Amino acid sequence: MAVMSQAFCWPTCLHGELGGLDLTGERRKLRGQASGAFVSLKCPLRRSSISIVGSERGRSAGRKQVRTSVRSEAVAAGDKLDSGTGLLEHEDLNSDEEQVVPPKNGLLPIENGAKFTPGSSGIEVDSVSEADLKENGFRSTRRTKLVCTIGPATCSFEQLEALANGGMNVARLNMCHGTREWHRAVIRNVRMLNAEKGYSVAIMMDTEGSEIHMGDLGENSAKAEDGEEWTFTVRKFEAADLPERTVQVNYEGFAEDVQAGDELVVDGGMVRFDVVKKLGPDVICRCIDPGLLLPRANLTFWRDGRLVRERNAMLPTISSKDWLDIDFGISEGVDFIAVSFVKTADVIKHLKSYITARCPQEPIGVFAKIESSDSLRNLEDIIQVSDGAMVARGDLGAQIPLEQVPSVQQEIVQLCRQLNKPVIVASQLLESMIEYPTPTRAEVADISEAVRQRADALMLSGESAMGAYPDKALSVLRQVSLRIEKWCREEKNHENTRLQELSAALPDRISEQICNAAAQMANKLEVDAIFVYTRRGYMAQLLSRCRPDCPIFAFTDSKNVRRRLNLSWGLIPFRVDFSDDMENNLRRTFALLKARGMMKSGDLVVAVSDITSSNLNENLQSIQVRKIP
Ligand SMILES: Nc1ncnc2c1ncn2[C@@H]1O[C@H](COP(=O)(O)OP(=O)(O)OP(=O)(O)O)[C@@H](O)[C@H]1O
Ligand SMILES: CC(=O)C(=O)O
Numbered sequence: 001m002a003v004m005s006q007a008f009c010w011p012t013c014l015h016g017e018l019g020g021l022d023l024t025g026e027r028r029k030l031r032g033q034a035s036g037a038f039v040s041l042k043c044p045l046r047r048s049s050i051s052i053v054g055s056e057r058g059r060s061a062g063r064k065q066v067r068t069s070v071r072s073e074a075v076a077a078g079d080k081l082d083s084g085t086g087l088l089e090h091e092d093l094n095s096d097e098e099q100v101v102p103p104k105n106g107l108l109p110i111e112n113g114a115k116f117t118p119g120s121s122g123i124e125v126d127s128v129s130e131a132d133l134k135e136n137g138f139r140s141t142r143r144t145k146l147v148c149t150i151g152p153a154t155c156s157f158e159q160l161e162a163l164a165n166g167g168m169n170v171a172r173l174n175m176c177h178g179t180r181e182w183h184r185a186v187i188r189n190v191r192m193l194n195a196e197k198g199y200s201v202a203i204m205m206d207t208e209g210s211e212i213h214m215g216d217l218g219e220n221s222a223k224a225e226d227g228e229e230w231t232f233t234v235r236k237f238e239a240a241d242l243p244e245r246t247v248q249v250n251y252e253g254f255a256e257d258v259q260a261g262d263e264l265v266v267d268g269g270m271v272r273f274d275v276v277k278k279l280g281p282d283v284i285c286r287c288i289d290p291g292l293l294l295p296r297a298n299l300t301f302w303r304d305g306r307l308v309r310e311r312n313a314m315l316p317t318i319s320s321k322d323w324l325d326i327d328f329g330i331s332e333g334v335d336f337i338a339v340s341f342v343k344t345a346d347v348i349k350h351l352k353s354y355i356t357a358r359c360p361q362e363p364i365g366v367f368a369k370i371e372s373s374d375s376l377r378n379l380e381d382i383i384q385v386s387d388g389a390m391v392a393r394g395d396l397g398a399q400i401p402l403e404q405v406p407s408v409q410q411e412i413v414q415l416c417r418q419l420n421k422p423v424i425v426a427s428q429l430l431e432s433m434i435e436y437p438t439p440t441r442a443e444v445a446d447i448s449e450a451v452r453q454r455a456d457a458l459m460l461s462g463e464s465a466m467g468a469y470p471d472k473a474l475s476v477l478r479q480v481s482l483r484i485e486k487w488c489r490e491e492k493n494h495e496n497t498r499l500q501e502l503s504a505a506l507p508d509r510i511s512e513q514i515c516n517a518a519a520q521m522a523n524k525l526e527v528d529a530i531f532v533y534t535r536r537g538y539m540a541q542l543l544s545r546c547r548p549d550c551p552i553f554a555f556t557d558s559k560n561v562r563r564r565l566n567l568s569w570g571l572i573p574f575r576v577d578f579s580d581d582m583e584n585n586l587r588r589t590f591a592l593l594k595a596r597g598m599m600k601s602g603d604l605v606v607a608v609s610d611i612t613s614s615n616l617n618e619n620l621q622s623i624q625v626r627k628i629p
């Protein structure tokens, strides 16, 4: 379905609802909401268009004419739209097309729009990806994934829905902030959104770590002006009782470790202070670089141009509070845990075995945040044992000279791709949009660079957590990603990365070679998509690593794997049930995708699979090129 034009409030609902092909239910709702609105359906020819035309009167902006027109491959003349199942009923049955019959144990239905009806025929895919595929065609779907930090600006169901609708693939929860109750409520909202509205937003929990940071401020933020005196204290205050120009510090040893003459750096240089004197638990500082102080901002102190690493350097990477948060994350079923200030590979191994012991069935992806000089020293070892990494440029830029951050970013992104681990580029991508509705040109250039490096994902921090324009910021990420990806494909300026061999064992080597070959064939033959049938997601990940020109449709039978694949470059994860019979799987997915208007006859795909046959007890790894019948 291609939405030709779209405007204002309710056609946006229409658009969502059309994704689910569930019109009747929504129509009722629409009529209730906007009197005078009408919806008419026309399906003049088989495989031609449904047009939805609506007009809306009496809005505050005055009289408005709104037209939305939608094309669907899946609809035939005389079709009825059934709100109960969300499926189309064909009245015209002189069709040579394969009927989509609900298979026993089969594919779950459209988890989209307003309704979700388990048990009948369907296939689960992110409603935003689905709309994207239909509107923009295969080649133009977005490959770079988007992570949004959730905070006070985005924690309600409606705000989360707006982000999901805007393309958020992963919601990040920073355990530096908020109570567990607050985080629990957000997680439940995201789960509800997924279940009710057909998204598959994954959840990433980001640990606090033991680094030094400020406490909550009396207000959302505070401005420190040049020459002002501020007190940094280890005394405890309720936020409301905090004296003026006072900042609490979480690390008890702070007032002892710091010395007069040190430089105190907030959030990697957003604001700077000179330490004037110490008064017991209070440290009096003078602002030398003015700027905005945000609650819980990171603090480092420098002496003679060097980062001071006193007793705080001995604090554990995962604090006792972090372990409690991790237990909480496990019990809430988060998809990823990002570990702050990782220093060595051991801490990641430890956490992974802890998680495996706690929930062997549902592995949680453990991401290493690269944000300290220690993590750079052990970079390859750390990434090797992690499930992915984050270039956490905020703190990284406070620990290494700023001018080194861009090359370090590129190094981490490339290493992650070589080692087949998804990588997120994070922090300050659109910092100015915390306050302003448009980005700076430099910010757009920064996003472009990360997209050109083909990072798996980009992340919003304060922009989405507490900024004034979270949806706009997300939309900038989306638009810039799409444009730069297209440009890269047209320029073919990415073709020359040689991928090292990853595996030693034969079955894994076979998977790897199949994926490399499939990606190469897909590029040479200019196919519309690569299909991969995968249980654990490994093959899908290997294909993503090749960064092929076409999108990768990853079919998995696990909801958890589907959510986790959401973070990997170029993958569009679907949940379906498999049989061991590859031919059967292919036919069924072709038919279902056609019925949903996501593919059409004549589309060319490369299909790979590593499904183990339970009957034959052997791996049936295969690669095929197929034209959709
Ligand atoms: N759950 C939350 N509750 C309140 N404010 C939040 C929350 N999450 C983020 N924020 C606000 O958004 C700002 C940026 O958030 P973010 O979590 O990305 O910080 P960061 O410094 O990039 O991450 P880290 O603390 O891991 O280094 C924070 O300084 C804080 O003001
Ligand atoms: C994201 C994060 O933790 C940082 O940039 O420091």
Ligand SMILES: [K+]
Binding pocket: 174, 175, 176, 206, 207, 208, 209, 340
């Ligand atoms: K954190």
Ligand SMILES: [Mg+2]
Binding pocket: 340, 371, 392, 394, 395
């Ligand atoms: Mg950080």
